[in-house]
Amino acid sequence: MRSGRMRGVGIPGGVLIGLLMHLPIWGGWPAPALAAQAGRISYEAFTLPNGLHVLYSEDHSAPIVSVDVWYNTGSRNERPGRSGFAHLFEHMMFEGSAHVKKGEHFQLISRAGGSENGSTAEDRTNYYETIPSNRLNLALWLEADRMRSLAITDENFHNQRETVKEERRLRVDNQPYAPAFIDGMTWPFDSATCFAYAHTVIGSIDDLNAAQLSDVQAFFDTYYAPNNATLVVVGDFRPLELRRFVNQYFSEIPRHPDPPSVSCASRVGSGPMRRELTDAHANLPAVMRIYRVPSHADPDTPALELLNVILGEGESSRLNVAVVRREKAALGTQVAMNPFDSRRGPGVLLALAIANQGVDPLKLDTLVAAQLDSLRASSVTGEELTKAKNTFRSGFIHGRETTLGKAEELHHYDMFHASPAEINTDLERFLAVTADDIRRVAGKYLDPANALVIIVKPAASGVKQ
């Protein structure tokens, strides 16, 4: 299942939702009584000689099509001193290519009645358009032109660098809690052994200022190649026509040498960490607990995902019932695993709470910790387990309601699983999780030795009562 969904109650609009550059939706499991095809995705795959991997799935329920390209690169490929680079590069991809002027990408898609965007996460960068089905060729042509011939100029580079700095100010520097959140996700990892996840996706202003135009060209040459990309098309099209367009537009793009691989060594339970931070904008204290979790492929992952639902999803979750309602200590609570998107891993599990006025954050942390400990001390109830599985069941179907949702699911299974075919079998792993499994993973990963505790305090000027 794709990560990234922030689950929680009470924090209006999700305080941190605006921060996230990508917010996919969960998957779930269909009950036997439902239509057998609910949530199943049938697809075909082929690979061009230049290495471009293509997956497609027909859906004629609406006259639209989603074209979605994932490049196998993200912030994990950045080096020290160049954080934020993959995201800056994502911006550059909209600035024009050999046959497309600056601004024209937006213009062509919009004028055709389409919507488009892109996003950067740790392990992957995506670019997508959803467009009326008679403009499939346009979307493919735009993706091909920029894959082959991005226009990298000083002017575009300086323009987008300033844009990205303002994006950072908008989402992070000018918001309460956001700096603690994005930095907090990186602190469980050591720069020396896992720089890949030890720095933020958006990067620092200093590193962004240090970036050079030659870095952009080098990044393009290394990572933006057909042999490092997957194209997924879902919607109302004819396969023969799709194959013809793909062959015509993409097959002449030359492959590049395979990029170097990136490794991450991180130990679960390598020692508790604690930070107390002052937040210049916050009015209310907050608590964040961040736990190292293993790679996505690890067999413990489904149990961890279900644990997260029980811990923090909805009004009936442990955190909401105990900390928000019974103790009245928090305005709201949220949980997430790998909020930006799934990644190969290792990853992070977050639990955060914003205190009600007048509540001491250390007390709030004690209450949050008690709920995490309760999952280690005894098994979840049958009711909780059923709720978690049904939450998945429902999320699974909702996540595959749209062409774009399906496209992202295909990408997820292609990149993070042994085979895209698991898109239709992965649910069984969640179905098979037992209460014992959840208790076991809680014991292992919610161990205090594996925790980073962040206490966020408002600056002295704080809130008026």
Added chain:
Amino acid sequence: MRRAALALLAVVPALRLSAQGLPTTPPKPTRLAPVRFPPFKETTLPNGLAVVVIEHHEQPVVSVTVSFRAGAIYDPAGKEGLSELVAELLSKGTATRTAEQIASTIEGVGGHLSASSADDFLTISVDALSDQLELVFDLLGDVTLHSTFPTSEMELARTRSLSALALQLSQPGAVAQRFFASEIYGRNPYGRTPTRESYRAVTAEDVAQFARERLRPAGALLVVAGDVTDAQVRDLIAKAFAGWSGAPPSGPALPAPVTRLAPELLLVHRPGSAQANIVAGNPTILPTDPIYYAGRVASQVLGGGADSRLFLILREQKSWTYGAYASLRRHRGLGYWQATAEVRTDVADSALVELLHQIDRIRTVVIPDSELTAAKGFLVGSFPLTIETPSQIATQVANAKLLGLGDDYLRLYRERLSAVTGLQARAAAARLFRRSALTIVVVGDGARLYDRLKAIGPVRIVDVDGKALTPGDLNPPVTTVTLDPRQLESRTESSQVVVQGTARGFAVADITHVGDSVVYSEHAGTGNGMFDQRTTVVFSAADAAARRLDQVMIRQGTKVEAHLVYGGGRVKGNNLVPQPDGSVQQVPVDTAVPPGIVDENVAPLVGSSLVLAPGQTLRLAVFTPSEVATKVLTFKVGQPETVVVPAGTFQAYRVDVTGPRIPLVLYVSVDSPHRVVKQEFVGQPAVIELVR
């Protein structure tokens, strides 16, 4: 490459190769069959409830919403937030179910139940997989008809609303919208927003009465969308809402918003803001006004998305913002339009001037055909994207009905947009975007914004709570500095710089006296040659007034120097200024500074020497050489704490310093001479600790 491919094609005709490679121009559209708005069934029940059923059998999902004319505009004056609390409490207990039971029942099957209130409407929403259809209606009927609003839940909801308000007031976008609504609507209910006082004024009886009076079937709309049939739904509604009746709720006449006579600029001072949030606009039209279509086209051209003027100019050309947009918003009553941009503080005035220029332009110059076609291409062409899921369809139908847009609206929407001409769009812009009566709200650091903004027009200043401020309040008076010689006795202090738990650098500071000056010399670095800096600041022993700064920095083998002399109301010399490309440049400086200005390099030293007691606030006027700027640093002295550093265990006052680019927390020893035993940097994992 092309020739070879064609030659090969001739030789092996059966082999399907790419015919001609990538075209050099965008490919043309292929044929698209006409798309119609999906069918739906609508009825009105004898009790007045309007029902819409949208059958959509792609996925086994169902969602139901019930909307009532019970939004925030119906809050009594002084009790703003009542409708929001009613919505919150609807899911918190009925005659037969507790809040916990409601939550575990719906969430146990993987569904959701919630209620929320907006300006006009209060909406209850339930969704689940379609095999839970009966449960969905059972719960919906229960919470709508039988909610009990328990007192304990009321108090919890109030506590959380008060906290949510505090949270909102810390978020610049939310603050901007609060003030904008209030400014454009004045006493009109669309402009009222909850306050601490209004939340506290709401009583349990208010909640019960509001629900009784306004959650009635007449005037309400129920929309079901998903894997259902009309027959199923009718039966379930009859069962779940049996006996539900009541006259339609009344609505007070809404007073017209005050008409402005001139543009007004409100500056909301939010100290330490990293950007300026700009919102500009005014009230517009009733939702059924036919000028809407031309206005929609104009607002799309001005700021509808990435292919619009504000985005292309303010972001793609000028690099001032991550995004700038404009939109037309509708209420049941008078709607409004707004343009927004979050911009770099130093260019807020330029961005505002450009924004106003673009408003002028679209009001006076006919939109060229290419832009008109592009805007309509999106507004009309994107229609298929808006009907992909049953929830999307439901939202569109609900919107059209609740705003009273008429039965033809959905069917004729695209046609009416397509017919808009450039002249009509200009006329609509002129009428809707009231340049001469515009409200502009800017949320940001007033100390940096006021002078720039007042050059554009008269500026009113408030703080985030709405309290009026004067320009003087933006730069509160600085503390007169009289130094106590005992605090600056000669000494040497060694510190280490710790990053994420590891020592990464050192700093050794010497304080000596020469004549009537204090000489502060600091040697800091990483110890491995990557970075090494020697700084000497000479200042008056009487009042800390800066006299000289000398600095030598060696960074990755390159040496740069700064030398500044303060005197006669000016600072002159050469300074080291970080450049956008990461290098450090020597830059000539010759600028006026107030008398007595303190060099920022010694601000922690000087500030800590003045600390006396908890609760004290000090303000130092400093010159920041790296930014060539004068600022005020505020030191707020807190309680003593026990602080453990390599140099020992100290009782130290916690002092929060705001004003620098990165705010600080200093721990200043209680004993004299006051020493900074630890320094933290807000939001950074680096700490400086006294070693000796």
